[in-house]
Amino acid sequence: xxxxxxxxxxxxxxxxxxxxxxxxxxxxxxxxxxxxxxxxxxxxxxxxxxxxxxxxxxxxxxxxxxxxxxxxxxxxxxxxxxxxxxxxxxxxxxxxxxxxxxxxxxxxxxxxxxxxxxxxxxxxxxxxxxxxxxxxxxxxxxxxxxxxxxxxxxxxxxxxxxxxxxxxxxxxxxxxxxxxxxxxxxxxxxxxxxxxxxxxxxxxxxxxxxxxxxxxxxxxxxxxxxxxxxxxxxxxxxxxxxxxxxxxxxxxxxxxxxxxxxxxxxxxxxxxxxxxxxxxxxxxxxxxxxxxxxxxxxxxxxxxxxxxxxxxxxxxxxxxxxxxxxxxxxxxxxxxxxxxxxxxxxxxxxxxxxx
Amino acid sequence: xxxxxxxxxxxxxxxxxxxxxxxxxxxxxxxxxxxxxxxxxxxxxxxxxxxxxxxxxxxxxxxxxxxxxxxxxxxxxxxxxxxxxxxxxxxxxxxxxxxxxxxxxxxxxxxxxxxxxxxxxxxxxxxxxxxxxxxxxxxxxxxxxxxxxxxxxxxxxxxxxxxxxxxxxxxxxxxxxxxxxxxxxxxxxxxxxxxxxxxxxxxxxxxxxxxxxxxxxxxxxxxxxxxx
Numbered sequence: 001x002x003x004x005x006x007x008x009x010x011x012x013x014x015x016x017x018x019x020x021x022x023x024x025x026x027x028x029x030x031x032x033x034x035x036x037x038x039x040x041x042x043x044x045x046x047x048x049x050x051x052x053x054x055x056x057x058x059x060x061x062x063x064x065x066x067x068x069x070x071x072x073x074x075x076x077x078x079x080x081x082x083x084x085x086x087x088x089x090x091x092x093x094x095x096x097x098x099x100x101x102x103x104x105x106x107x108x109x110x111x112x113x114x115x116x117x118x119x120x121x122x123x124x125x126x127x128x129x130x131x132x133x134x135x136x137x138x139x140x141x142x143x144x145x146x147x148x149x150x151x152x153x154x155x156x157x158x159x160x161x162x163x164x165x166x167x168x169x170x171x172x173x174x175x176x177x178x179x180x181x182x183x184x185x186x187x188x189x190x191x192x193x194x195x196x197x198x199x200x201x202x203x204x205x206x207x208x209x210x211x212x213x214x215x216x217x218x219x220x221x222x223x224x225x226x227x228x229x230x231x232x233x234x235x236x237x238x239x240x241x242x243x244x245x246x247x248x249x250x251x252x253x254x255x256x257x258x259x260x261x262x263x264x265x266x267x268x269x270x271x272x273x274x275x276x277x278x279x280x281x282x283x284x285x286x287x288x289x290x291x292x293x294x295x296x297x298x299x300x301x302x303x304x305x306x307x308x309x310x311x312x313x314x315x316x317x318x319x320x321x322x323x324x325x326x327x328x329x330x331x332x333x334x335x336x337x338x339x340x341x342x343x344x345x346x347x348x349x350x351x352x353x354x355x
Numbered sequence: 356x357x358x359x360x361x362x363x364x365x366x367x368x369x370x371x372x373x374x375x376x377x378x379x380x381x382x383x384x385x386x387x388x389x390x391x392x393x394x395x396x397x398x399x400x401x402x403x404x405x406x407x408x409x410x411x412x413x414x415x416x417x418x419x420x421x422x423x424x425x426x427x428x429x430x431x432x433x434x435x436x437x438x439x440x441x442x443x444x445x446x447x448x449x450x451x452x453x454x455x456x457x458x459x460x461x462x463x464x465x466x467x468x469x470x471x472x473x474x475x476x477x478x479x480x481x482x483x484x485x486x487x488x489x490x491x492x493x494x495x496x497x498x499x500x501x502x503x504x505x506x507x508x509x510x511x512x513x514x515x516x517x518x519x520x521x522x523x524x525x526x527x528x529x530x531x532x533x534x535x536x537x538x539x540x541x542x543x544x545x546x547x548x549x550x551x552x553x554x555x556x557x558x559x560x561x562x563x564x565x566x567x568x569x570x571x572x573x574x575x576x577x578x579x580x581x582x583x
Contacts, residue, residue: 220453223417224470224519225442347441348417351453 180269181311187265200330207239207331208338218342219350228343236335243331247324251315259313266311362428363390364555365414365523370423372409383409385578386423393522396549396556398569405575407559408450408527414557415447415525416440427522442471446516448526450559452508456501460486460511463500464518471519485514490540505532513541517548523555524548530562542568 211218218231342350372384383406391397391414401407412418413425416437425432432440441447454463464482468475475481486496489510495503500511509532516524526545530538542565549556549570558565566572572583 216453217455220455221470222438223441223447223449223453224467225438225440226470227438346418346437348412351417351449351451 180266180273183269184262184265184311188262196326196330200334203330204334204338207235207334211235211338211342215342215350219347222343222347222350232336232339232343235339236332239331239335240328243327244324247320247327250323251320255313255315258315259311262311262313362392363426364393364428365391366424366426366429367414368424368426370413370420370425372406372413372418373421383578384413384420384580387578387580388423389573389580391523391555391557393555394549394553395570396545396568397558397571397573398566399557399559399573399575399580400561400566401575406578407575410575410580411447411525411527411557411559415445415523417447444521445523445525446471446519446521448512448516448524448529450527450531452512454500454508454512454515457499459497459499460491460503460507460514461496463511464515467515468518471521473518473520481518482514485517486511488544489514490537506534506537509533510537510541513544517544521554523557526556526558528560528562529558530560530565535564538562538564 221231222228367387367389370384370387371382373380373382375381387410399407399410409418413420416425416432419433419437427435427440427444455466458466461479461482464485465478468478468481473481483496487493491507491510491514495507500508503511509529513526513529516526524545529545530541533541545556545558546568548554558569560566574581574583
């Protein structure tokens with residue numbers, strides 16, 4: 001019979017599948033936490049547990065799993081996760097459908113082999129393939145990559161798919177919650193890159209222009225025998241001194257500025273999200289992904305949630321150091337590159353061309 | 356190391372300078388050889404475009420010859436280092452003066468003394484002495500050179516070169532923007548510098564007065580240097 005699975009093991013809990021004859025389904029909540037669903041064969045009632053893993057002999061009632069998993073039991077809010085009823089299997093069929101995938105009898109052996117090779121959890125009576133649901137969710141491509149094989153009464157049946165059909169997940173609430181803040185973060189990231197690139201170009205042009213204006217001065221000092229590295233160092237010190245002052249001012253003002261700008265941006269995004277949600281209420285929910293098997297999204301019961309509408313911006317020493325180092329690096333490069341070009345010339349060339 | 360009084364301080368040997376202009380190569384100086392001695396004042400004359408300023412640039416270490424060598428006290432200045440040569444042994448009064456216009460007259464001189472490592476206790480005092488010697492009004496000592504007249508700027512440029520206390524002083528048209536009286540004073544300073552302090556003074560000029568006051572007059576014509 002089934003080898004007992006340690007259901008408290010983090011590895012097991014991070015994986016999906018491996019179920020007994022009562023069969024299972026898996027999914028994620030809107031916040032990415034993993035939940036498992038199993039169907040009790042006796043009454044067909046779906047239950048939700050966290051990281052449900054069971055051997056064919058070890059399928060526990062929900063109460064038992066809750067006890068075994070302790071704090072890991074997650075109450076699945078209605079409407080967050082829906083699995084097609086076809087996922088839950090009857091024991092006497094040779095072809096089963098799970099998450100939209102139909103697996104024929106002929107591929108049973110292949111499935112079993114693949115599942116085992118891919119790190120599935122195998123027991124005497126069950127074999128399952130797990131996936132890291134959280135990673136898949138982060139990548140935005142959760143698929144029903146699980147499967148299990150059950151031996152029951154001397155027959156082999158495949159009870160779950162191989163990761164082809166997408167899970168039926170309704171993440172509307174999650175998107176409602178984090179959508180505005182995600183868009184704000186995306187905007188901030190793009191802004192930071194644009195500012196950094198534009199800043200580098202502008203600073204380089206300003207310094208190059210300044211060096212051009214001071215070209216004659218450089219020529220005069222060189223004609224007196226001043227060393228080139230010393231002249232370059234002098235310019236570098238001047239630019240870095242300005243950069244240090246700029247970083248100091250930025251550090252002092254950025255907490256206030258970023259909080260203000262962040263709040264405004266977020267308010268705009270929240271408003272936009274609310275408008276979108278209001279429009280979406282009048283049509284089909286685009287965020288409900290259905291499986292290839294035609295799982296039915298159940299959104300009617302999903303409660304509305306308020307999007308996150310406030311930011312707590314904190315500027316740490318590490319952030320200031322990172323910005324400061326970047327700024328100083330840009331200033332140094334913007335000085336050294338055009339400076340080196342000018343100082344490559346002889347003083348006579350500098351003084352002649354300067355005229 | 357000791358030097359004979361009339362051993363050359365500066366030797367040009369087969370010095371050639373050419374410039375590439377597109378596909379065309381223009382030779383300004385052709386195989387010039389000459390030895391400059393300490394304690395003497397030289398005037399280099401020649402028509403415009405004859406290469407006087409180019410010769411001065413090569414001799415003063417502002418530029419390198421295309422061929423040939425420039426030796427200071429027997430040592431190739433390229434090996435010595437052009438920067439070091441300019442810093443320790445040669446000073447130039449440019450035709451375009453090349454003063455640091457955001458500095459005062461005194462600051463121009465003291466900063467040059469700092470750069471060339473002149474060992475003087477009171478550099479400001481020395482700067483004032485030189486400015487007085489060259490007839491710069493006391494009221495102009497601490498004015499930015501940008502606000503000084505052309506003649507005053509010329510004097511400051513000469514004072515800066517004198518302040519560097521080098522072995523060879525080069526001057527490109529040093530009296531060009533000065534009146535006769537002041538020009539006479541400058542020539543007198545150059546002569547004293549050569550004869551009393553043993554410096555080698557090389558002046559590029561169109562002025563007959565300067566040429567007449569010099570110990571040697573060298574004529575540059577068609578890229579060749581000859582003594583008159």
